[in-house]
Amino acid sequence: METAIPLFIADVHLGKLASMLRMLGFDTVYSNTFSNAALVNIALEQQCVLLTRNVTIGRHQHALQTFIIIHDAPAEQLKTVLQHFHLLAHIQPFSRCMVCNGALEPVAKETVINELPEKTAQYYHQFWQCTHCRRFYWKGPHYNRMVHFIQKITGDSIR
Template identity: 45%
Template sequence: MEKAASFYFHGSLNDFLPTCSKNKPVPYGFSGAPAVKDAIEAIGVPHPEVNGILVNGEPVDFSYRLQPADRVEVYPAGTVKQWLEHDAVQAPLPVTPAFILDVHLGKLSKSLRLLGFDTLYQNDYTDGAIAQLASEQHRIVLTRDVGLLKYKSIKWGYWLRSQHLEEQLTEVLSYFRLASKFNAFSRCLICNSPIAPVPKATVLTQLPPKTMLCFDEFYQCPTCQRVYWKGSHYERMQEFIERLKQD
């Protein structure tokens, strides 16, 4: 005989539910005694976006085994609840956040690198490779694919709600509270390596004629050898960064 429990999802977790199920109890039928984590993901909510679970008013972790007639409340990361300080189901984020992005987020990867964040991206990453690298290197997964966030090995992750670059960047900065952690213009936009100052004489052959005449301060990526300087694009990027800080 099938058993049943009731789930209620708070706040941003409703983004993963169909319209008819948002902000209301969601019935869940089951057999045996599945882990509450498995039930949450079967309903559609990926575990990295969950930070607190109450069952019949008591905090539990992901391993709790579901019982008939359980009333389950699921809270998103960022929820301000006193009990979450001691009973959060998420591991604390790394002090220095590092990211890995899925194949749909190439433009976002460059924007995060522009702000100084260690950001892995390749347009041929498989979901399995992303999950493995995230686990091995303690990286936060950013994706437009909800299914990717359900990989068991992924500790931290976020599903981008928007498909527009500036909105995506604002989402990430707000969700992970990154505005105070910018280290702009410190990474290569192409390969993610930290860049370093270099003498003009060592990069002359890589400079356009006008750049050679007008600029004397240069930076280079030691991995891909790309050269950077503070041209007209630099001022535009500075304005962009200041706008992000004010949002």
């Protein structure tokens, strides 16, 4: 029996971890404006695992699933979460918006060319758009660095 992939919510101290989890395709709610009470309420309502550095947050909420992050380095935090929740086989890189957590969908260059920076439209041909915030993504110079980072974290090659 396969276990469900958890949904996550990250506290104010874990913005980089949230972004990296999104980069790997994991549904991760994050805002640096959430109070501890809001984090707990959202985690309970949406049945998310609360990723936190705060050992006392929600300790009286027995239905709350929390995972305490002890490492300071975001890459180590990510490795810990991936290992603890057995997520390596479930990675779907670049399927979520790293900014807002929305799903990314491929879009035809012709339909978005007028919304792209001129050099981007000139040199790149594959594009994705966030279904929520409408931000565009493409495999620019940053893409290879991100792929290398993912390979280093997972020990695996990706597409």
